[in-house]
Amino acid sequence: QVQLVESGGGSVQAGGSLRLSCEMSQASTYTVRHNCMGWFRQAPGKEREVVATIYTDGGTTFYADAVKGRFSVSRDNVKNTVYMQMSSLKPEDTAMYSCAADSVVDSYYCYGRVDFAWYGRGTQVTVSS
Numbered sequence: 418q419v420q421l422v423e424s425g426g427g428s429v430q431a432g433g434s435l436r437l438s439c440e441m442s443q444a445s446t447y448t449v450r451h452n453c454m455g456w457f458r459q460a461p462g463k464e465r466e467v468v469a470t471i472y473t474d475g476g477t478t479f480y481a482d483a484v485k486g487r488f489s490v491s492r493d494n495v496k497n498t499v500y501m502q503m504s505s506l507k508p509e510d511t512a513m514y515s516c517a518a519d520s521v522v523d524s525y526y527c528y529g530r531v532d533f534a535w536y537g538r539g540t541q542v543t544v545s546s
Contacts, residue, residue, distance in 0.1 A: 419444045419535040421516050426540030433544070434504045439516030439537060441497045448520045453527030454499045456490065458512035458542075467531050468514070469501060477524035484510075506544045515539035 425437040439454065452473050459465040469490040470479040478490055487506075492499045499516060517533035 419448065419518055421518055421535055421537035423514065423516050423537045423540040426514060426542045428543040428545065429506055431507055431544055431546050433506050434502070435506065435542060437501045437503065437514055437516075437540060437542075439499045439501075441499075441518055444497065444518070445520075448518075449494075449497060451520055451522055453519050453521040453524075453530050453533070454492065455517045455530055455533060456499075456501050456514060457517060457536075458510075458514045460509075460512040463512075467529065470527050470530050471499060472521065472524040472527040474524060477527055479527075479529045503542070506542075508544050508546045510542060511544050512542060513539040514542050 420442045421439055423439045455470040456468040457465050458468050468481050468484055471490045471492055475492050487504050489502045515537050517536045519533040521527050
């Protein structure tokens with residue numbers, strides 16, 4: 418069973434930055450080599466929304482319109498870790514952020530993906546005005 422552990426959340430003032438990390442473990446060799454990883458967020462009273470996705474190649478990325486130009490997703494395949502650098506944070510970015518992963522044969526099936534096989538427990542991000 419793939420495990421995902423997020424870290425890096427916290428409280429910042431508007432305009433600040435945070436970097437989230439998500440480490441994947443216990444994945445099969447195939448999954449390590451062919452996976453899509455995503456970041457989701459859910460604010461109180463709102464539905465969960467996909468924020469960003471990234472394929473194994475690191476070059477196929479997707480960003481929700483609300484975060485384009487402010488968030489950047491990257492990965493270190495040696496460490497099986499995905500990062501999301503969040504800058505120019507706004508109060509409306511406040512949410513529980515969680516990462517997700519799935520075995521995906523091609524980057525086409527990763528771009529903007531919303532359904533994943535495995536999810537982490539999440540890390541809270543709070544942005545104050």
